[in-house]
Amino acid sequence: MNLRIYIQKKIFFDIYSRKLYQELKDMDISLSEVIIYHIYDIFQIKKEVFIDSLYKIFVDPVTDIYRKKIHLKNPSFSIEYLPGKYDQRADAAMQCIKVIDPISKVFIKTGQLIELIGLNNPEEDIIKIKKHCINPNICKEKNLKEMLFPCFSNRKYVEKKNIKIIEGFIHFTYEEIKKIHKKWNFSIEINDLLFIQKYFSEENRDPKEEELRILDAYWSDHCRHTTFLTTLVNINFDGIFKDTYQSIFNKYLKDRDSIGRSKDPINLMDLSNLPSQILSKKGKLKNYVFSNERNSCIMRIDVDIIGKKKEKWYLLFKNETHNHPTEIDPFGGAATCIGGAIRDPLSGRAFVYQSIRLSGASDPTKTKTLNGKIAQRKICREAAHGYSSYGNQVGVATTHIHEIYHKGYKAKRMEVGMVIGAVPVDSVKQRNPRKGDIILLIGGLTGRDGIGGATESSKRYEYNLKNISYNIQVQKGNPIIERQIQRFFRKKKAISLIKKCNDFGAGGASVAIGELSNSLILHLDKIPIKNTSLDSIEIALSESQERMAVVLDPYDVKKFINLSHEENILSIPIAMITDNERIIFYHQKKEIFNLKSSFLNTGGSNKKKVVQVNSPTSISPFKKSKNITFSKRTFLKTLSKLNIASQKSLVEMFDSTIGGTTILMPFGGKYQMTPSEGSVQKIPVSHGETTTVSLASWGFHPNISTWSPLHGGAYAIVESVSKIVSMGGPYKNIYFSFQEYYQKLGTNPKNWGKPFASLLGAYHAQMAFELASIGGKDSMSGTYKNIHVPPTLIAFGVSIGSSLNIISPEFKKIGNRIYLYNHKPLKNEMPDFDSMKKAYDKVYEGICSGKIVSVKTIKDGGISIAIAKMSFGNRLGVVIHSNNHLLETNIGSLIIESSSSLSEEFILIGEVVSSKNLDFNGISIDIDEAIKNWIKTLTPIFSINNRDLKYTKKNILQKSRKDHKYIPLKWKSIKKVVPRVFIPIFPGTNCEFESIHAFEKEGAIVKTSVFRNLRDKDIIKSIFQMEKYIKSVQIFMLCGGFSAGDEPDGSAKFITSVLHNPYIKDSIEYFLDHDGLILGICNGFQALIKSSLLPYGKINLRNHKSPTLTYNEIGKHISQCVHIKVISDNSPWLKGMKNKIYTIPVSHSEGRFYSSEKMTNLLLRKNQIAALYVDLKGNPTMDFPYNPNGSIGSVEGLLSENGKIYGRMTHPERYNNGLLKNIPNINEHSIFRNAVQYFL
DSSP states (O other): OOEEEEEEEOGGGOHHHHHHHHHHHHTTOOOSEEEEEEEEEEESOOHHHHHHHIIIIIOOTTTEEEESOOOOSSOEEEEEEOTTOOOHHHHHHHHHHHHHOTTOOOEEEEEEEEEEESOSSHHHHHHHHHHHHOOTTTEEEOOTTOOOOOOTTSSSSOOOOSOOBOTTGGGOOHHHHHHHHHHTTOSSOHHHHHHHHHHHHHHTSOOBHHHHHHHHHHTSHHHHOTTTTSEEEEEEEESTTHHHHHHHHHHHHHHHHHTTOTTSOOOHHHHHHHHHHHHHHTTOOTTBOOOSSTTSEEEEEEEOBTTSOOEEEEEEEEEEEOHHHHHHOHHHHHHHHHHHHHHHHHHTTOEEEEEEEEEEESOTTOOOOOTTSOOHHHHHHHHHHHHHHHHHHHTOEEEEEEEEEOGGGGTSOEEEEEEEEEEEGGGOOOOOOOTTOEEEEEESOBOSOSTTHHHHTTSOBOOOTTOGGGGGTSOOOOHHHHHHHHHHTTOHHHHTTOSEEEEOOTTHHHHHHHTTOSSEEEEGGGSOBSSTTOOHHHHHHOOOSSEEEEEEOGGGHHHHHHHHHHTTOOEEEEEEEOSSSEEEEEETTEEEEEEEHHHHTTOSSOOEEEEEEEOOOSOOHHHHHHTOOOOHHHHHHHHTSTTTSOOHHHHTTSOSSTTSOBSSOSEETTTTOEEOSSEEEEOOOSSSOBOEEEEEEEEOOHHHHHHOHHHHHHHHHHHHHHHHHHTTOOGGGOEEEEEEEOOOOTTOHHHHHHHHHHHHHHHHHHHHHTOEEEEEEEEOOOEETTEEOOOEEEEEEEEEEEGGGOOOSSOOOTTOEEEEEOOOOOTTSOOOHHHHHHHHHHHHHHHHHTOEEEEEEOOTTHHHHHHHHHHHTTTOEEEEOOSSOTTOOOSSOEEEEESSOOOTTSEEEEEEESSSEEEETTEEEEHHHHHHHHHTTTHHHHOOOOOOHHHHGGGOOGGGGSOOOOOOOOOOOOOOOOOEEEEEEOTTBOOHHHHHHHHHHTTOEEEEEEOOOSSHHHHHHHHHHHHHHHHHOSEEEEOOBOGGGGTTTSTTHHHHHHHTSHHHHHHHHHHHHTTOEEEEETHHHHHHHHTTHHHHSSOOOOOTTSOEEEOOTTSSOEEEEEEEEEOOOOSGGGTTOTTOEEEEEEEESSOEEEOOHHHHHHHHHTTOEEEEEEOTTSOBOOOTTTSTTOOGGGEEEEEOTTSOEEEESSOGGGOOTTOSTTSTTOOOOOHHHHHHHHTO
């Protein structure tokens, strides 16, 4: 049968309606209420299956109202995805139904109905509201009067059955070439078409349309870096810094000559790469690894395994931008930014575990925007949601996030992701492909998304939100598949079979496959697709996410496919290596592409451009800041400036502790308010412990770069280096990767002078530090009409260090001395590298000796702002006496906290004191007042206050604050045995590695099993395998993650559907009857609650009186550390822990515990409330951030009545010795030890 249902949240739980209401109020739209109804159009479902699934999958009886039909009296409109767009909610619902009925052929479409109550100006306001809610590149207005089964063939894109030859192309005149260039809207230049014409003339045939379209993508600036490879001629310098420019340029020419490169063309790529070549020749880059698979920067490192000899590992890192996609679809563009970044090191067989996110925007506090463009506030919010949602689900810890504000980014958004991965050297077996080798596609299906992304992102940006081509340019990712590939590539027996690997990025299959070999045949119709209406060009160019290409020996293909199937991953042979030096594509047995690889690899015609570098004519940002007189007013005003204000409300959306490798939380100190200087993670070893860490930082200042790109490039290096130093990293081991982002350069020599000057400044800094960039990414299209992005060169720095030496910037102790290293630029305002190197060496020595306990870099706002941020974390006061300009912008300088005297390079300027004041030369500012000004600017942008006292105040249960007496339970006496643990891995599970480690560390034996659902029979086999494992172990754990992406509209529904299976239900009853223990953390806790295992101890359907876990009251994901107090030890899990307070990471979107007052008190009387969220005084609280999700009664965890089933939201498995060093009093939780000891 086919039917439509509507689901409405009950008012207490309707977080997202209130969130949209607040957004509309911020737009000055007057209304009284917004109600969002979720729509499910369900096709081809059996009646009995629908009845069975209604309250397991679609409706939460506690939080939801189910409606078969709906009649609204108020203005309303409905939204649905465009045909072919990936809909994670619908996909998850279909997967859940397949668990209930494996042979089901159900198809689901979802949408939203938005009811607007109390509009003052309905006719005008509803137009504004629709514009805010409907991005025509993603979705459209839904017609509720019809319910049509999707038929993707009914579209404007007609399938091409016949190959189209461009008749007469080889004889076209120049004017005809210009005409076709304009008609087809090519990204390549007219000279490239003339170059193509010459090639086909030599081939004596006209090209096919497919060949021209694929060449346009293959040779796009995005794919082939044509701007960076353009030959630069007549390079000229002018203005006050002419001598500085010329001196550095002459050094560059001399260095080129020293390695025999003087006759090679000068281009931006050469200027970027030369330091690595020079320093490699000098033996300075000992860890650098060159690879023919050029998707990532690679270092060879030694990893210290405690108690064992050191292991050889590869460390891979890469930065990626999705500027154009994020501009037109903020959520999808940002999500696939991190997705694409992850797949680059992943293609090098590395497990990606560390991420930094940088973004650039215009002022988000302003509501006005350019005509036809999305408002900056909406882009900032949705991009943050997209990036964090994808990264959180894949399970990559994002521990450093920063958004840069500059008016130039109104031209085009900047969205940058930088990731780090690692893999043991002996797991990687890179070999050259040979004739007969097979190329497999693994991962996701191919759809009509990302088509034209490479070419459009290479063009000058003429934005029109209604441009129909935009809706196929943005990819909609599926992070669950990417997580599966991550886990698969951690298996040595799988990745050791791979000869060569590439990810599907810009240009899709045509580029991903074409880059693997100079001789191959690709069969496009073998590529698995999302719908049958895709034509050959679309299949070749689709940039659908989560796809990888691997080259295998034909004898290894079957083994590899079987291994991938074990991980629930699709793996299909699509191409074969040949030996004819041609790249050939077939579709439906027709040859659509056949070119010499030598021609394809040229990247197009040779290009030349003139360069004019002009000196700035205005005063520098350094000198401008010296003119600001310090006072309490100017200090507080500076604290609230966009690029200085707190971004904690943004940062906390990103999971910073997933993987259990995080050394520094994004914010540290007792109050978690001092921002860290960068990202530090332990290398993710599979077994044992390590002290080896990877440090990551970045450097870039938009105002300095706008004033002088030369100085901007140099200071980007300085800032990146100084941050590594401040975290306790050895700066001499740093390797860089650059991110360049500039306006569309065209033919204007002055435009070309900007990136040239930036890279010249970076060249100078690299050679001065004797450090090199070994990779990067360029994006050269940041122009909208007459608006340009600022000249952007971001220097990402990566180094290897020891966790023992890592420090954080918050002030540590009253009485400690505060020193300043004052970097003074040279007369030309360039950095003084000799001074910095000497100082940085001594800082590192002081950190290693334990004398220096905190360091902070100085940037905007100068000394006073840096000191203030250091004080916020522990709210320790300072007394400062300094003759320096306290608000002066200064890059390279450091504030240092030391327990004893430092050498003469450092100026003693004050000390840490017990007062709650910041005293600068006698001007006293209250720390709380300073914090209030620091957080007020951006907090409303990224956090909408959903807490409505009308609904929550009455649910603060005072009784829950009492300590109830109880009679301890007695458990069965059992045969002593080394316990075995079973951890099932469902689609969306991402905490399995740290969970396995937590149990193995205590001596348990851990089994895992991937729940497979690619085919109907896989589901049945997975059910029986899971049943077998449950009956054979002593401990059953459901770990954290995002079960089916926390969809449909709620967490853990896929897992719950599995638990309700009769075989699984019976096996769990058997397991519990035989004294088994069950643990559910985060997503696992949600599954225990929603299956009724908690609090009732049995799997059953819930009713409206049942407890639940629902969306966080703040309406977004929250990641931080919290304090919990254990109030019951009536469980083997909690033995000896009662009344103890623990500081533990938490990270979730749906952790808000809810139950009625009657139910909560009943749970309390039965000692089933395991722990409460408490404040710094140890008192249960409803206050944010101590109770991060607004849990009723401050409840954090629950027990079953017999104490054997335990569920909790916090993540003790993510902590180990040496982690989370900037969180005071962090301590190890003993639940895993207790569970293991119970059986010993």
